[in-house]
Amino acid sequence: MSNIINIKKIPKMKNINHIHLIGIGGSGMGGIAKILIKQGYKVSGSDLIYNFITKNLISLGINIYFKHEIKNITNNIDLIVKSNAIKNNNPELIIAKKLNITIISRLQMLAELMKFYYKITVTGTHGKTTTTAMIYEIYKLSGLDPTFINGGILKSSKEYAYLGSSKYFITEVDESDKSFLCLEPTINILTNIENEHLNFYKNNIKILKKTFLKFLKKIPFYGCIIICIDNINNYNLIKHNKLYIKKNIITYGFHKNADIQVYNYKQNGYKSQFYILEKKTYLSFKINLSIPGYHNALNATAAYAAAKFNGLNNKIILKSLKNFHGIIRRFDILGTIYPQKKIGYQYNIIIINDYGHHPTEIDMTINTARKVWPNRNLIMVFQPHRYSRTKNLLDYFIKILSKVDKLFLLKVYPAGENFIKNSDSKYLSKKINELGIIISKFIDLTDYYNVARYIFSKLEGNEILIFQGAGDINHLSSLFINKKFQNKKC
Known part of the structure; x- marks a missing residue:
C-alpha cells in the first residue's frame, strides 16, 4: 500500500463550508483549525486569550474574536466545534442552538479529519505531547510527510499542527471526557493511567480504566496497542484483559517483562542515554537523547515502538530521537x-x-x-x-x-x-x-x-x-x- 494520500481526493464534509471553533486558542483546537483551513474550509473562532497559536491562525487568514459574544455567530456558519473547556452557558453556544447550527466536540471533529488516514494516537495521563512529537519527527525524517496535531509546540520548528501528504495522521488524544471513544486509531500508545479527570468518571478510576479498555478494543486486527507496563494500572489492564482485547500488543518500559525493555539509563547533564532490548529479536540498541529524564526515555521508547511496527529504518529512528529538542513548556x-x-x-x-x-x-x-x-x-x-x-x-x-x-x-x-x-x-x-x-x-x-x-x-x-x-x-x-x-x- 502506498504511503502517499491524495489530499484533494479526500471528500469534503457535505454542506459544510464555514466552521467556527469556540476556544480556538487551545493547542488541540488550534491544530484542528489549522488543518481545516489548509483543507480549504472557511474557519473562524473565538477565545479569551491572545497567544502564539491564535497569532499563527490569524496569519493564515482565520478571523478570531477575543470575546465570546452572540454577534460572533452568524447564519452563514455551518458547523460549531467547541472545546471541552466551554460551558453550556456560553453565549455563542446558546445562539448557535437557537439557529439550529450543528455543534460537535473537538474530538468528534478530530475523528472526522482522521477518517481516511492511517491513524496513530497517543493516550494516557502523562507524556502524550512529547511522545506524539517524537513520533512525528521520526516519520517526517523518514520522508513520510505525516499530518500531525499536538498539544504542545515543538521547540525546533514551532509546529503544533501540520497537513502532510502521506496516509499517516499522528495526534495525541486526551481522556478528559469519554468523547475519545469516537476515534478508531490504527496504532495507539497508552503511556499511563492515573487519577486524573475523574470528575468525568464519577470519581472512580475503575470507570476510567474500563473506558480505556473500550477504546483499546476499537483498534483493528491489523493495528497495534503499544503500552507502558511500568504503570501498575496499565500492567493490570493488559494482564487481565488480553483475551478481551485480542489485538497486537507491544509492551515497553523498565519492567523486566516488557517486550521492549529499557535498561542502563544514564544522565549526563541535560542529555541522557539508555539501552533498549527487543525481546522478540534479542536485538539491543543504544538511544541518545538531547533531553533528560526517565520519563523521556519511556516516551522515546514508545515512539521507537510505533516506528518499528511500521518498518521504519532503525538508523533514522535513532537519529531523529537524538535530534529531538523537546516541547515548549515541557521542562x-x-x-x-x-x-x-x-x-x-x-x-x-x-x-x-x-x-x-x-x-x-x-x-x-x-x-x-x-x-x-x-x-x-x-x-x-x-x-x-x-x-x-x-x-x-x-x-x-x-x-x-x-x-x-x-x-x-x-x-x-x-x-x-x-x-x-x-x-x-x-x-x-x-x-x-x-x-x-x-x-x-x-x-x-x-x-x-x-x-x-x-x-x-x-x-x-x-x-x-x-x-x-x-x-x-x-x-x-x-x-x-x-x-x-x-x-x-x-
Missing part, C-alpha cells in the same frame, strides 16, 4: 538571570517553565532537575490547576511539593470551575507547612508584576527556579526571563 529552560546582589557567574539562577500540573508530573520535574543540577537549590512557583484536581489529589500534592527547597504557591487557576472549600492554594500551603519539611509561601496577589518582584526579592543565587503549572503561569515566567517586572511601577 523548558528559558535562560538565566542574576539575583539582586551579583556575587559571581556561578551564582546565577536558571529559569525553567514546565506545564506539568499533576503531582506525578511535578515529581518527574523535580527529580530531573535534581539530577541535572545536584548542587543547586530548587525553588518552585506552582499554580494549581482546577479546584477539583487540588481536592482529589491534595495529599499527593502535599507530599510531592514538599520535595523542593522553597515553594511559592499562586492562586488556583480555576479553568472555569467554581471555588471548592479546602481546595485552594491558601489551604494547600497551610497543609504543606503543617507537614514541617519546607516552608510554603502563598502569594495572595493577582498582578504578576508584583508577584515577580516579590519572588525576585527572595532569590539568592545558585538556584533552579521552576514555574510549574498549566494555567497562565507562563506569563509570569516570561516577565522573569525578560525582567519586565523591574521597569513597571506599582
